[in-house]
Amino acid sequence: MNNFNHYYDSETTRQVISVIVINEHNVLSRIVGLFSARGYNIDSLTVAPMTGSKYSRMTIVTTGSKRVIDQIVKQLNKLIPVLKVNEHQNVIEKETVLIKIPIEQPLSDIEVIARAYNGHIQNVTHDAIVISATDAPSRIANFTNIMNKYKPLEVVKSGVVAMER
Amino acid sequence: MRITGAKMVTESLKEEGVDVVFGYPGGAIMNVYDEIYKQSFFQHILTRHEQAAIHAAEGFAKSTGKVGVAIVTSGPGFTNAVTGLADAYMDSVPMVVISGQVPTTIIGTDGFQEIDAVGISRPCTKHNYLVNDIKDLPRIIKEAFHIAATGRPGPVHIDIPKDITAEVANFEYPKEVDIPTYKPTVNYNKRQLKKAMGAIAKSKKPLLYVGGGAILANCAYEIREFAKMTNIPVVETLMARGVMGDDNELFMGMLGMHGEFAANMAAHDTDCIISLGARFDDRVTGRLDEFAKKAKVIHVDVDPTSIGKLVDTNYPIVGDLKVTVEGMIEAAKDMQFNEYTNWVSLLRDYKEKEPLRYQDSDSVIKPQWAIERVGQILGENAIISTDVGQHQMWTAQFYPFSFPRQWNTSGGLGTMGFGLPGAMGVARGNPDKVSINFTGDGSILMNIQELMTCVEYNLPVINIILNNNYLGMVRQWQTLFYENRLSETDLSAQPDFKKLVEAFGGVGYRVSTKKEFEEALKDAVEKKKPAMIDVIVARDEIVLPMVPNGHALNEMTLLGDSNE
Numbered sequence: 001m002n003n004f005n006h007y008y009d010s011e012t013t014r015q016v017i018s019v020i021v022i023n024e025h026n027v028l029s030r031i032v033g034l035f036s037a038r039g040y041n042i043d044s045l046t047v048a049p050m051t052g053s054k055y056s057r058m059t060i061v062t063t064g065s066k067r068v069i070d071q072i073v074k075q076l077n078k079l080i081p082v083l084k085v086n087e088h089q090n091v092i093e094k095e096t097v098l099i100k101i102p103i104e105q106p107l108s109d110i111e112v113i114a115r116a117y118n119g120h121i122q123n124v125t126h127d128a129i130v131i132s133a134t135d136a137p138s139r140i141a142n143f144t145n146i147m148n149k150y151k152p153l154e155v156v157k158s159g160v161v162a163m164e165r
Numbered sequence: 166m167r168i169t170g171a172k173m174v175t176e177s178l179k180e181e182g183v184d185v186v187f188g189y190p191g192g193a194i195m196n197v198y199d200e201i202y203k204q205s206f207f208q209h210i211l212t213r214h215e216q217a218a219i220h221a222a223e224g225f226a227k228s229t230g231k232v233g234v235a236i237v238t239s240g241p242g243f244t245n246a247v248t249g250l251a252d253a254y255m256d257s258v259p260m261v262v263i264s265g266q267v268p269t270t271i272i273g274t275d276g277f278q279e280i281d282a283v284g285i286s287r288p289c290t291k292h293n294y295l296v297n298d299i300k301d302l303p304r305i306i307k308e309a310f311h312i313a314a315t316g317r318p319g320p321v322h323i324d325i326p327k328d329i330t331a332e333v334a335n336f337e338y339p340k341e342v343d344i345p346t347y348k349p350t351v352n353y354n355k356r357q358l359k360k361a362m363g364a365i366a367k368s369k370k371p372l373l374y375v376g377g378g379a380i381l382a383n384c385a386y387e388i389r390e391f392a393k394m395t396n397i398p399v400v401e402t403l404m405a406r407g408v409m410g411d412d413n414e415l416f417m418g419m420l421g422m423h424g425e426f427a428a429n430m431a432a433h434d435t436d437c438i439i440s441l442g443a444r445f446d447d448r449v450t451g452r453l454d455e456f457a458k459k460a461k462v463i464h465v466d467v468d469p470t471s472i473g474k475l476v477d478t479n480y481p482i483v484g485d486l487k488v489t490v491e492g493m494i495e496a497a498k499d500m501q502f503n504e505y506t507n508w509v510s511l512l513r514d515y516k517e518k519e520p521l522r523y524q525d526s527d528s529v530i531k532p533q534w535a536i537e538r539v540g541q542i543l544g545e546n547a548i549i550s551t552d553v554g555q556h557q558m559w560t561a562q563f564y565p566f567s568f569p570r571q572w573n574t575s576g577g578l579g580t581m582g583f584g585l586p587g588a589m590g591v592a593r594g595n596p597d598k599v600s601i602n603f604t605g606d607g608s609i610l611m612n613i614q615e616l617m618t619c620v621e622y623n624l625p626v627i628n629i630i631l632n633n634n635y636l637g638m639v640r641q642w643q644t645l646f647y648e649n650r651l652s653e654t655d656l657s658a659q660p661d662f663k664k665l666v667e668a669f670g671g672v673g674y675r676v677s678t679k680k681e682f683e684e685a686l687k688d689a690v691e692k693k694k695p696a697m698i699d700v701i702v703a704r705d706e707i708v709l710p711m712v713p714n715g716h717a718l719n720e721m722t723l724l725g726d727s728n729e
Contacts, residue, residue, distance in 0.1 A: 021346075022345075025295070025297075026283060026287075026293075026295070029287065033288055067473065071470065071474060074470040074472075074473075078468070078470050080291075080292040080312060080344065080346060080347050082346055083345065083346045
């Protein structure tokens with residue numbers, strides 16, 4: 001390679017990207033199609049309309065070498081309905097998990113652990129309780145791991161939402 | 166005025182100044198065809214296959230610089246067009262393709278001739294639309310033409326459900342386009358250009374590496390001027406043939422897998438490579454980590470994704486190529502450059518010692534000879550199209566190109582079957598030039614039905630089949646890399662091409678001597694009719710030089726190195 005200040009090394013990094021897009025049909029498939037066609041990773045993708053505008057915000061978590069991340073940002077920018085792409089450096093990331101646990105499990109233990117992870121019980125029926133927690137993705141991963149002890153019936157995770165500090 | 170969606174389509178095309186449309190009717194697009202029947206401001210050319218409609222629109226667009234237009238129906242009509250769309254996308258051809266779609270009430274029910282057209286065209290178009298509301302139709306067509314022709318050009322696909330073409334609404338064609346999310350960069354960054362120019366001035370062996378973008382941006386003559394004033398040598402990619410004109414002293418040839426020695430050595434030895442509208446394609450660079458590895462890289466492109474995609478760039482410059490090259494000329498006026506005389510004469514030396522050449526023969530026609538001969542006879546009076554394969558590479562090597570848009574080939578996608586319909590589009594757009602299609606005995610059969618279109622509309626395309634009874638390029642690789650196991654590449658079973666073209670109503674020739682060839686060509690040019698010259702050529706000729714896969718550009722196989 002041309003010895004250009006080694007900007008591109010092949011080390012893989014995790015990158016949070018937010019994409020502001022015109023809120024029209026087909027736009028999500030354009031983005032997802034771009035990633036699959038060019039062999040980029042999507043670790044997580046969340047999307048919701050931005051209030052009071054015709055735009056939506058997508059938050060995409062991806063991994064790749066610097067060159068790949070660079071291409072992802074440029075290729076996203078190239079799509080016609082994309083208004084803006086941000087590569088976030090310093091972000092608050094949040095993820096939500098919902099876990100359904102059989103009612104026979106020790107509820108008080110569960111509640112204590114949930115509270116340690118900013119979570120709480122959301123719902124109780126005769127046969128199960130549902131707890132939820134919202135926190136940084138790594139903490140949510142820990143929480144989910146711990147909860148595996150209590151024989152969860154179902155675990156549902158949201159993708160990541162992020163905002164620069 | 167209140168008109169149907171179908172009439173909106175024809176009215177919009179009129180507003181855009183379209184004078185020819187290539188297409189094929191069918192159920193879902195019939196309302197539009199009814200309006201085509203009623204109007205007289207553009208010509209509709211009925212191809213005999215939808216793929217050919219797109220290729221013809223490409224040939225028209227590439228040779229004239231206008232936006233090509235094609236219209237097809239839903240389902241199979243659209244799927245036949247996909248290869249054409251992909252071809253136009255890879256070569257950045259400005260095009261608008263309109264397809265019919267089943268009515269909105271049927272969409273999603275697997276209706277007759279229904280396919281998710283926008284789903285299919287998404288990865289092979291610059292942008293696409295499914296029209297959901299007739300009120301959007303004029304705006305969408307306006308946007309489509311704008312998107313197709315600006316920034317890095319490309320095909321735009323519009324899918325229109327049948328009920329929308331039947332509906333009636335108020336029509337007013339927009340004057341302006343306002344897409345807040347689409348603002349292609351035109352003006353380069355002045356500071357960045359200044360830095361890049363400084364690097365050029367300090368370098369000892371600079372090289373202009375020019376790609377198809379130079380044709381698309383209409384800046385061939387500016388590049389010639391810049392090269393002349395700075396005395397920097399130039400190499401062209403396959404898509405850029407014709408930018409410099411082959412007799413230019415600073416032109417060192419086409420580079421890449423089948424590039425000439427001087428051009429490839431220039432790219433290997435340069436200490437400052439200036440990429441103008443090129444994208445470091447794998448067929449150009451050979452082994453990437455060896456490509457121009459001593460060089461500072463200046464990369465000018467209108468499309469930022471091309472920059473840094475494959476090669477690290479020291480001086481990225483995003484902007485319209487014509488505007489940027491004009492800026493380079495301006496900047497060069499008050500700058501002192503190094504003397505590049507030694508560098509240029511070294512490359513000229515390479516060109517003399519190791520020119521593109523072949524072993525001519527008197528007993529059999531060599532394909533390269535046929536191409537050179539057409540070049541000597543027709544020269545700048547012809548626009549040259551090709552199909553894909555050995556004949557394409559030989560044409561790029563041996564035809565003496567002299568102006569931009571004289572060369573019409575399928576580069577990025579490499580589509581066999583492009584040549585005949587492509588040359589048809591060229592003939593329609595350039596009645597004052599001879600439209601030649603160099604083709605192979607494999608490629609020609611992929612869209613042979615278009616002879617009928619040529620005859621019906623009197624598009625005098627002269628097809629020159631360099632017939633070696635082989636699927637030649639694949640056969641070449643089998644010979645070189647597969648121990649000569651010729652799996653499925655022997656095309657000895659073939660039609661009588663002379664009779665075939667006559668059956669369509671064209672003029673046919675079968676030649677096997679040089680004299681016969683010259684007479685046939687002369688006759689075909691004089692007759693001004695669609696023609697096919699079946700040229701029986703040396704069977705085992707291979708395309709040289711060749712940079713084998715995974716090798717660097719300076720590791721070429723040259724004529725005389727091979728065992729052939």
